[in-house]
Amino acid sequence: MTRSLAPDQPPSPPPPAEPHAGPRYRDAGELADHVLGLLTLDEKISLLHSDQPALPRVGLASFHTGGEVLHGVRVEVPCTVFPQAVGLGASWDPDLLERIGDAIGSEVDSLLQRNRHQPLVSRNVWSPVVNLLRDPRWGRNEEGYSEDPGLTSSLAVAFCSGLRGAGPGERPARWRIVPTLKHFVAYNHETDKFARSMDLRPRVLHEYDMVPFLEPVRAGVAAAVMPSYHLLNGRPSHLSEHLRLLRLHDPDLAVVSDGFAPSDIIDKSRYYEDREHAYPAAMRAGLDSFTDHLGDPTITVRALRDAVARGLLTEAEIDAAARRLLLLRARAGDLDTHREPVQDTVGAPAHRALAREAVRRSAVLLRNDGTLPLADGPGQSVAVIGPLADRCVRDWYGGPLPYRVTPVDGIRARAGGTVVYESGLDRITLRHRGDGRLLAATEDGGVCLTDVTGSDDTVFEVFDWGEGGICLRSVGNGMFLSWDRGGELPGGGRREILRCDREEPFGWEIRQTFRLERAEADGPWVLRNVYSGRYAATDATGGGLDLMAPDAGSALALDVEVLSLGAETAARAAGAADRAVVLVGTYPQINGMEGHDRKDTGLPSGQSALARAVIEANPRTAVVLVSGYPLSVTELAERAPALMWTSHGGQEFGNGLADLLFGDREPTGRLPQSWPRSADDLGDILGYDIIKSRLTYLYSDREPLFPFGHGLGYTDFRLGPSVLDRGTAAQDEVVTVSAELTNTGARAGEEVAQLYVRALDSPVPRPLRQLHGFRRVSVAPGARERVEFRLPVRDLAYWDVGRGRFTVAPGRYALTVARSAAAAGPGAVLTVVGEPLPPRDLGSRLVRAVDFDDYHAVRLTDQSPTTGEAVTASGPGSWLLFRDVLIARGHTGMVLRLGGPVRDMDAMGAGVAPSGGAAPPGRLEIRLGDPAGGRLVAVAEIPGDDTGRYSWRTVTVPLAPADGRHDVYLVFTGAGRLASLGLTAAESPEGHR
Known part of the structure; x- marks a missing residue:
């Protein structure tokens, strides 16, 4: 996320010279302790919201946590915009990432100097995203660096070093910017992320998902972390006990919530019923700062005060969180009474040059038969084709582009010969089947039906974005079809008025995507908006067109007339040129973004057809794929003479791309992810266990279309x-x-x-x-x-x-x-x-059930609302494996902490009553060597489901003699839960404690 950045605040009165001016504080920690000691309990609580108020009494200005700087500062003031993060990941270049981080950090510094209370900017920034790109269908794939933990870690450390303002390994007295790593941990899906729990076994957690969080913390270049929205092993991530693992390496690490996430614990995850219980639990898990209610701290502050008053939260716990937040500010010099002025670097020439270099370093040449680099000279012509040939696209985590050098702009500036541009877009008109009038865009951005024919106002270009739908751009006014909310309707709700006034699809609500549908082959077409789900209809008052029809039967009946086919027009342009460059790909936010995953990884069919037509017309064609994720383009990989991939590249996209296409620079990018041949090779997007599912380049035995690390040069x-x-x-x-x-x-x-x-x-x-x-x-x-x-x-x-x-x-x-x-x-x-590995020890202590070696048909869940994880089985056939267990002669029993079946574990939370039935309990069989036919050495009855979600029963069952080292299987014959297990000796019949 994030939707939840603080609004502008009026400047606070200048702080007094005391109590914390001067050099008498040895370090940031001592300064934070001094300021903390001056605060009342209410003042300390006020610091725990993301919008910290000014406290003039003690010399504190207002402050807010958060500000997006993923690949440029996300503010409405135009700043330098670099390629998307996945493109920066393709650079495999930590030095480049450090320089980009330094440039972004200096622009944040400049913006804060212009106005200390600059909206959406803070010395605590919410970047980088270090979630590993496990599945390219994730809607936020473009925000991460790589599927590999080591590559991601090295790039994240470098980027954070640049933001912070000192090189790796250095420990500056003052940080320029305090980076926040997000989103902890194992976050790679959007669907049902607030309600459905994901399973993460310990090996995958420690070997894979946690690595890129730990390394920047260990390197001392990140001082904050943000948990993810989703649930992990039955518990919301903002309540995760795994946050404590990070604090083992930095006890002062601040934990800041994602936007609205504290309320989501109650409203969406339903883990707690009220804030007075949820917020103390979050703080005990590690949360320090509550980002909630869009700049309104009153609800959070009241809940924390009430929790303290009711004895649910102690002042010592408030102090610990407030101190970490004060330390974060002290590290960044925000508690100082003055700050040295800095040079204003926003949009500096050096940053523009760096943005161009970043485009060059991030593009990956996938295939080349000698078509690239392009031949150049006065007698050479090149056709530049495609829906992305004349566009620089903004994504949700990039600010507005200060200027746009599109691919065709860059090629025109570089080429010595003739450059011809063709969009490759179909052109259509939409005619009302009832009265024959045409849908038209007006000069002021309205939409109407008109009798006028032959006007560009009635002609629309069709952008095909595949499963994301189509966009319609008016040839007349150059704007995209969209809609706005109008006045109140008599029966409630508001009108949704069709407009044609958007320069580009953009926003949290993408209102510019539509589908042309019809119920039967010869029936009329209807126009449905993808976001609202409603259909275009004539306004009953005669005032224009609305999106008010709830179904196709009451929608505006249309006939679609194709005026020209983009593929045919493009083929003619390509055939007449010496060389052709076709740019096809995807659109951020339309083809997946926060809140929306993809179902497919293919190129939209219309764009595939366009690329094929250009290649057939000109065998000297270079295809440039522009996307924030891998594309399954098997046919293009075989047929394209040259194939290059790049992420959306920001303001200098065209110049950097032209440098590569004409060979002024060598392509040096390498793929940060494997490219699958189809989405069928990816398995379940909710399957986080890459070991069991054999996914990512690490474990996959499937042949990729292009492998991790692949990239060619000239x-x-x-x-x-x-x-x-x-x-x-x-x-x-x-x-x-x-x-x-x-x-x-x-x-x-x-x-x-x-x-x-x-x-x-x-x-x-x-x-x-x-x-x-x-x-x-x-x-x-x-x-x-x-x-x-x-x-x-x-x-x-x-x-x-x-x-x-x-x-x-x-x-x-x-x-x-x-x-x-x-x-x-x-x-x-x-x-x-070295010494051989010892056998598994189940005899000296109780072992967590989640520390299995292998499993079948089980889920992971929370053992209690605050700590512990357990295993749940839905029915017969579920099993756990513990490899190479030493069963000694004295082991006569097995002790088990068992629980009965649960009702819908994904929909239940602490203190929230479950509903519905549960599968009947069965037995837990302990077998050696094989889960089906292995020797049965012990049996335990699973308790009934009346014990409650967090009730556990410790039972000890006799164990048949089985001296030696064995693979031990715990096989469920019915539904049930297991928290821990161990072997008991004859002299300790009560088992482990």
């Missing part, structure tokens, strides 16, 4: 075999792996050498290949460079659920220096020596 490279400096190493050592890179082409180039590792003897499923480092290497024509990577053996660890820590297993590991994940072959083999 020269050729040959990478020699990988060589290790030694064949064996202990766990505390560092090894060096290298390979020789040769430029076999005729021009200088830059390659991204990538180090991949595969565990060959692992006791648990491990990635088929995993990135452990990358280096950019520039090589002259015919020259060679040896690329070296130093790899600490401890980096080969996995999360050992049995011991609750990272462990390096002894055995063989294949290390390969490659040019992409798909090229990671056998490599060099390193043997890690």
